Amino acid sequence: MRRNSKRIKIRDISIGGNAPISVQSMTSTDTRDVKATIKQIKALEKAGCEIIRVAVPDMEAAKKLKEIRKSTKTPLVADIHYDYRLAIKAVDAGFDKIRINPGNISKPAKIKEIVDACKSRNIPIRVGVNMGSIAPKYLEKYGGPTPEGLVESALDHIKLLEALNFTNIVIAVKSSDVDMMIKANEIIADKIPYPLHLGVTEAGPPPEGIVKSAIGIGILLRKGIGDTIRVSLTADPVLEVKIGFEILKSLDIRKKGVNIISCPTCGRIEIDLLSIVEEVKERTKDIETPLNIAVMGCVVNGPGEARNADVGLAGGKGVGIIFKKGEIIKKVKENELVDALMEEIIKIVSEKNAKKTKNV
Ligand code: SF4
Numbered sequence: 001m002r003r004n005s006k007r008i009k010i011r012d013i014s015i016g017g018n019a020p021i022s023v024q025s026m027t028s029t030d031t032r033d034v035k036a037t038i039k040q041i042k043a044l045e046k047a048g049c050e051i052i053r054v055a056v057p058d059m060e061a062a063k064k065l066k067e068i069r070k071s072t073k074t075p076l077v078a079d080i081h082y083d084y085r086l087a088i089k090a091v092d093a094g095f096d097k098i099r100i101n102p103g104n105i106s107k108p109a110k111i112k113e114i115v116d117a118c119k120s121r122n123i124p125i126r127v128g129v130n131m132g133s134i135a136p137k138y139l140e141k142y143g144g145p146t147p148e149g150l151v152e153s154a155l156d157h158i159k160l161l162e163a164l165n166f167t168n169i170v171i172a173v174k175s176s177d178v179d180m181m182i183k184a185n186e187i188i189a190d191k192i193p194y195p196l197h198l199g200v201t202e203a204g205p206p207p208e209g210i211v212k213s214a215i216g217i218g219i220l221l222r223k224g225i226g227d228t229i230r231v232s233l234t235a236d237p238v239l240e241v242k243i244g245f246e247i248l249k250s251l252d253i254r255k256k257g258v259n260i261i262s263c264p265t266c267g268r269i270e271i272d273l274l275s276i277v278e279e280v281k282e283r284t285k286d287i288e289t290p291l292n293i294a295v296m297g298c299v300v301n302g303p304g305e306a307r308n309a310d311v312g313l314a315g316g317k318g319v320g321i322i323f324k325k326g327e328i329i330k331k332v333k334e335n336e337l338v339d340a341l342m343e344e345i346i347k348i349v350s351e352k353n354a355k356k357t358k359n360v
Pocket of ligand 1: 266267268
């Protein structure tokens with residue numbers, strides 16, 4: 001069962017309180033380069049990214065936020081460290097959420113200025129504590145970075161906001177250590193009512209970073225913990241969005257686009273399955289309708305093994321078959337297999353869309 005959390009609104013997206021688990025990412029461009037940043041925001045939007053974070057390292061970057069804001073309707077988050085003036089600037093520019101750790105702002109009056117600005121536009125603050133930003137007193141208390149230190153650091157930041165009567169909060173406790181990230185989220189989930197943003201920070205390049213993220217985020221989601229996710233990869237952020245949705249799809253939490261079920265191949269294979277899978281993947285990449293497509297190596301076990309697929313193909317010697325829900329519907333020449341499969345896919349997508357329109 002999903003953890004019960006407070007619902008926080010960020011522009012037209014809700015986080016927590018049973019809202020769909022959203023997928024977010026962060027631009028990797030220099031924010032001062034508005035053109036490059038907007039280009040990346042557009043690419044992220046195209047991939048389905050629902051919340052986009054932008055780093056604001058200095059005042060020069062902060063001054064560009066207004067122009068960046070104008071380019072998109074997607075909720076934007078300003079990622080800020082230490083300098084309260086950058087947060088105020090981001091709020092004024094129309095950004096929809098501020099990520100800042102209030103404990104890192106030296107004067108209480110400055111924290112109040114940020115809080116007042118966020119209150120005036122009713123926008124949330126995300127407190128995000130990473131393994132590298134655990135307060136020194138907790139490093140000392142626990143003899144190094146620990147899940148408990150992560151949690152206690154985050155709770156200190158939260159208390160500062162709550163003392164100012166501010167509860168429009170999202171929390172993240174992240175670590176590059178998967179086990180630490182899981183434990184920290186498990187601990188904090190029972191202590192606060194706020195929604196949780198999940199991620200394995202600095203997870204590294206693919207495929208290692210993908211595996212770490214899928215395990216860390218996946219285990220927590222399976223336990224009902226987590227309200228929004230960000231996969232952090234040393235790669236194009238568009239890939240982070242794709243992996244984020246794949247994690248949600250694998251757990252049957254959100255259905256979006258096609259799910260390809262393909263066999264690992266074995267000694268029975270008589271076709272070039274790898275090329276066929278790549279072609280099917282490419283030709284279905286823009287389909288948004290949830291659809292299970294099986295691409296199996298042989299007719300011996302293929303259709304039966306992929307009984308739950310909406311549609312599929314199975315290769316053979318010279319000929320192959322097209323099947324629906326495990327039942328064979330037609331036999332075609334091997335070189336016509338993908339075209340025949342695509343014909344069925346288009347039919348099913350139109351049927352599903354027509355049904356959806358009827359039910360609206
Ligand atoms: S579907 Fe056929 S080719 Fe693929 S792994 Fe199973 S038996 Fe082997």
